[in-house]
Amino acid sequence: MADPLQQVNAWIATYSAPEAAVADLLCERHHDDAPALTEVNADLSWREMTFGELAWSARRLAGGLAALGVGRGDRVATVMGPGCDLAVVALATWWLGAVHVPLFTAFAPSVIALRLADASAAVVVCDGAQHDKLDLLDRDRAGAPQVVLSGLTAEQPRGAPTVAGLIAAAEPAGAPVAVGPDAALALVYTSSASGTPTAVQVPVRALAALHCFHHFGLDVTDDDVYWNTTDPAVSFGLFFGLISPLLAGHHSLVLRAGFDPELTLEVMESFGVTNLAASPTIYRALRSTLKTLPPEIALRRLASAEEPLHEDVVEWAHDVFGVAIHDHYNQTELGVCLGQASHPDAAVARKPGSMGRALPGWRVTVLDALDDVEAAPGVVGRVAVDVAHSPLMWFTGYHNATAASLRRFSPDGYWYLTGDTASRDTDGDLFFASRDSGLIVTSGYRVGPFDVESALVAHPAVAEAAVYGVPDEMRGQIVAAEVVLAEGVTASNELAEELRRTVRTRFAEHADPRQLRFVTELPRTPSGKIRRPRARSASSHG
Structure with missing residues (x-):
C-alpha cells in the first residue's frame, strides 16, 4: 500500500511552485488527444x-x-x-x-x-x-x-x-x-446567514487539496466515466465537476439540462457512467423513480456531499447498484476535508451514519462546545480543522470581509471553526449533529435566511418575516417562512403565492418558501432579535 502522505506532499510541491500556471496544470500538460469533456443535451445528443x-x-x-x-x-x-x-x-x-x-x-x-x-x-x-x-x-x-x-x-x-x-x-x-501558489484562481460566493455577499478566495495552492479528494475521496481512475451532477457555480460542482477532472487529466461528463431523474438514468445508461458524485437529493429522487435497474448501468463508485446522507438511501443504493454511497463533508472554504474515502490506500471500514474521517493531508476533530479543547468521544461539539497539522489547509479569509474571516478561526489561529457540530468516536469517525450557521440546505443548495427575509419584507404587504429550514424527505430541507402582514392587509392563498414569486424574482428560484405561514407576531430574544429556532419549533408542532 502506497503512503498517501507522500502523494499529498508531491501535489503540494507541484501546486505550490513559484512557476505554477493554472491553465498549464489543468490542460496544457495533458495529451492533446485525450478526451476532456463530453457535453450531453436533454435529447442525449452530445459534443x-x-x-x-x-x-x-x-x-x-x-x-x-x-x-x-x-x-x-x-x-x-x-x-x-x-x-x-x-x-x-x-x-x-x-x-x-x-x-x-x-x-x-x-x-x-x-x-x-x-x-x-x-x-x-x-x-x-x-x-x-x-x-x-x-x-x-x-x-x-x-x-x-x-x-x-x-x-x-x-x-x-x-x-x-x-x-x-x-x-x-x-x-x-x-x-x-x-x-504562483498564493494568487487567486477563483472567487466563489457562498451563502451567509447575515445576507452579506461572502466570496471565498481560492488560491492556486488549493489545487493540492482538490486533487487529493478527487484521487483518495472519489477514486476517479483513467478508465472511469466520471459525472458530478452539481452545478459548477456551486463549490462542489466547480471544484470536483470542472477543476479536479481537468487537473487529473480525466474525462468527465456535463449535462446541459435541468435535473430530471429519468434523464439522469438515461445519461448513466447511454454514456456508461461508472463514477457518480451527487447530492443526497439526487439519490432520493432516483430512488423514487427507479424500480428496476437497467442492465447497462454498471457503477463502480458512488459519492455524496452537500448535505447529510441518511442510511436508508445508502441501503437502497447498495441493493440496487451493488455499490455503497460514500458520504463526504465539504465547505466552500475547504473543499472536502473528511469523508468515507473510496481509494484503497485511504479507505477504512464504513460506519453507518458516519461522515467519515479526515482525508490524507487533513486533521479534523470535534472541540468542546465552549472551550477550544477536544471534546471527549461521543460528546457533541464544534467541528474544527487543526490548521497546524493540516498541510492541505488553504483558506485564509474572505474577499472584502476580514472580520467575518477572523471569526472562522480560534483566537490563536490554531483551529479553523466550520460552524457545524458533530460527535466523534475513538477511531476518529465523525457523526453530524447540526449546522450552527443557520443556513438552510435544500436540494444541495445553501440558502441564507436573511436573503429570503429581505426579499419578503421588500413586498409592501409584509411587515416582518422569519425564515428557517424544516426537514423534507426528498430535498433534505425546505425553506419555510413565517410572515407578519402590514396593518390592514388580509392573508390569502393568492398573497402567499405572490410572496413566493417575490422571493424567486428578487433573490433566487431555489429559495422559494415552500411552506409559508401568516402569523400575528414573531418570537424574539430579550434584545429584540428574531428567534428562528423558536419559529421552526412552533412550525413543526403547529
Whole structure:
C-alpha cells in the first residue's frame, strides 16, 4: 500500500511552485488527444472536446479577453450553465492569470449585480438565455464589467461581443501566465446567514487539496466515466465537476439540462457512467423513480456531499447498484476535508451514519462546545480543522470581509471553526449533529435566511418575516417562512403565492418558501432579535 502522505506532499510541491500556471496544470500538460469533456443535451445528443481542442479554443479566447483589457488578477465572472463553453471561458481566464467568478444562473438580477460589483468584475460572460439577468447593470458606469455573450440565440441583442467572435478574431494568447501558489484562481460566493455577499478566495495552492479528494475521496481512475451532477457555480460542482477532472487529466461528463431523474438514468445508461458524485437529493429522487435497474448501468463508485446522507438511501443504493454511497463533508472554504474515502490506500471500514474521517493531508476533530479543547468521544461539539497539522489547509479569509474571516478561526489561529457540530468516536469517525450557521440546505443548495427575509419584507404587504429550514424527505430541507402582514392587509392563498414569486424574482428560484405561514407576531430574544429556532419549533408542532 502506497503512503498517501507522500502523494499529498508531491501535489503540494507541484501546486505550490513559484512557476505554477493554472491553465498549464489543468490542460496544457495533458495529451492533446485525450478526451476532456463530453457535453450531453436533454435529447442525449452530445459534443466532446479533447484537451487539445480545449486548449486551442481557450488560448484564442484568452487572446480575445486580453484585447478587452483582461490581465493577470482581473476578475472574469460567468453566468452560464455547465458545458464545454463554460470550461473554455474558465480556462481562458486562467490562461491570462485572471480570476474566475462563477455566478449561479438561478439568482435574481439584483443578486447578480451585487456580486459583480463586490467582485469588481472586469468582464461577465453569460449564456444568451441569461442576458436579461444583467439588466440592472449600469453599463455606462466607470468600471462596469464588459458583457460577453455565449451560446447565441435569436433573442440576443446585437452588437455585444461573443465568445465565438472573440475566438475567431483574436490573436492566440502566448504561454499560460505563471501566477504562483498564493494568487487567486477563483472567487466563489457562498451563502451567509447575515445576507452579506461572502466570496471565498481560492488560491492556486488549493489545487493540492482538490486533487487529493478527487484521487483518495472519489477514486476517479483513467478508465472511469466520471459525472458530478452539481452545478459548477456551486463549490462542489466547480471544484470536483470542472477543476479536479481537468487537473487529473480525466474525462468527465456535463449535462446541459435541468435535473430530471429519468434523464439522469438515461445519461448513466447511454454514456456508461461508472463514477457518480451527487447530492443526497439526487439519490432520493432516483430512488423514487427507479424500480428496476437497467442492465447497462454498471457503477463502480458512488459519492455524496452537500448535505447529510441518511442510511436508508445508502441501503437502497447498495441493493440496487451493488455499490455503497460514500458520504463526504465539504465547505466552500475547504473543499472536502473528511469523508468515507473510496481509494484503497485511504479507505477504512464504513460506519453507518458516519461522515467519515479526515482525508490524507487533513486533521479534523470535534472541540468542546465552549472551550477550544477536544471534546471527549461521543460528546457533541464544534467541528474544527487543526490548521497546524493540516498541510492541505488553504483558506485564509474572505474577499472584502476580514472580520467575518477572523471569526472562522480560534483566537490563536490554531483551529479553523466550520460552524457545524458533530460527535466523534475513538477511531476518529465523525457523526453530524447540526449546522450552527443557520443556513438552510435544500436540494444541495445553501440558502441564507436573511436573503429570503429581505426579499419578503421588500413586498409592501409584509411587515416582518422569519425564515428557517424544516426537514423534507426528498430535498433534505425546505425553506419555510413565517410572515407578519402590514396593518390592514388580509392573508390569502393568492398573497402567499405572490410572496413566493417575490422571493424567486428578487433573490433566487431555489429559495422559494415552500411552506409559508401568516402569523400575528414573531418570537424574539430579550434584545429584540428574531428567534428562528423558536419559529421552526412552533412550525413543526403547529
